[in-house]
Amino acid sequence: MGFPGVWMTESESLIYRVVPKCACSTIGQIMFYSDHGRFYDGDIHDSIEGLHKWSQDHSKPVIESAVARHAAVTFTCVRNPYARILSSFFDKIAGIQRNGRRYRGNLVPQLAQRYGIDVGSPENGFEFDQIANFRRFLLFARDTILWRRPMEPDIHWSSMSGHIGTFIANGGRYDRILFTETFDDGMAQILAGAETPVPVDLAAVPRFNESEGHGPKRAHKVGDYFDDLSRHLIWEIYKDDFQLFRYDFDDPDNRMPLSEIDLDQVHARLGQ
Incomplete structure (x- = not known):
């Protein structure tokens, strides 16, 4: 490999x-x-x-x-993990890519059909219900990661x-x-x-954020996007990420890690 x-x-x-x-x-x-x-x-x-x-x-x-x-x-x-999945949504699902097109071509139309996702467009100033549509995206992300349907999980x-x-x-x-x-x-x-x-x-060194400026800005604080069901899905998907990399699952608005990473634990868990 x-x-x-x-x-x-x-x-x-x-x-x-x-x-x-x-x-x-x-x-x-x-x-x-x-x-x-x-x-x-x-x-x-x-x-x-x-x-x-x-x-x-x-x-x-x-x-x-x-x-x-x-x-x-x-x-x-x-x-x-909370901030990362939100960034993936706003960049890859709601945003327009550097080439001027949607990410992966027909992905967003598929999500509209299968999950009812609406992420607006540049023509309407990306006007859409960010919280409701992010939560629908989260269901899709969970399906791809746990069950590999309707597609393989995306690297983002x-x-x-x-x-x-x-x-x-x-x-x-x-x-x-x-x-x-x-x-x-x-x-x-x-x-x-x-x-x-x-x-x-x-x-x-400047910050090289290649996705910035091509889509909607996040309108709410991180915690507003995650209700009880959303957090349950996040734990299903990213349990190892929270535990190994020491992030706070209980407070989505606390972006900082709770402690240093134990490298030996990471190698032991992920090397199996």
Whole structure:
């Protein structure tokens, strides 16, 4: 199976397991800059040179060798599951993508037909009931993740533990898992432990949010979107994410982790 979703600097200083909706654009750009002294011109997900990616055939043996030797500081990044699933909804379901079209073409029309979801349009200023339609989306996300119907789960709302666990199950080991909510502190520690060709001044790094500005803004606080049924569904889907990555299930409005992550526990649980 190898190491899907893994990016590595060409200098083999940093290895990163991508978790969608967890600062992946910013992390990829920081990695690119740490080798080349410049940011990639465009969406780092589209790059085909300057950064090793498992999706590139020429990168696979290089990544496999570096992981086996634990040659680089190896890390990933997580985010509060409540905020992450909301971000997925507003970006991938309610928003318009960079190409000017809806995500995955006919996905939104399918959701309208099967789940009664209405997410408005640019023509009406994305006017729709955000809370009601997010909760319908949550039913759809649950169906894809637990039962793989009406489609396979999408990477943007698949569990973080699922993404992170593939790297462990195939022989990798993380040195650190950082929180999106305390990104600068966590990334600074990762860079401090790595020998990068170019120093990175984190204070000068812009936030590369490729999805921003293409859809509706969230109109309510996080907790308003989650009633008792929604929280039951969230626990069904993301129980491991809450437990392993120390997020507060009881208070959706508390975005901060409750404690540090126990890396040994993560490797033991997800390496099975």
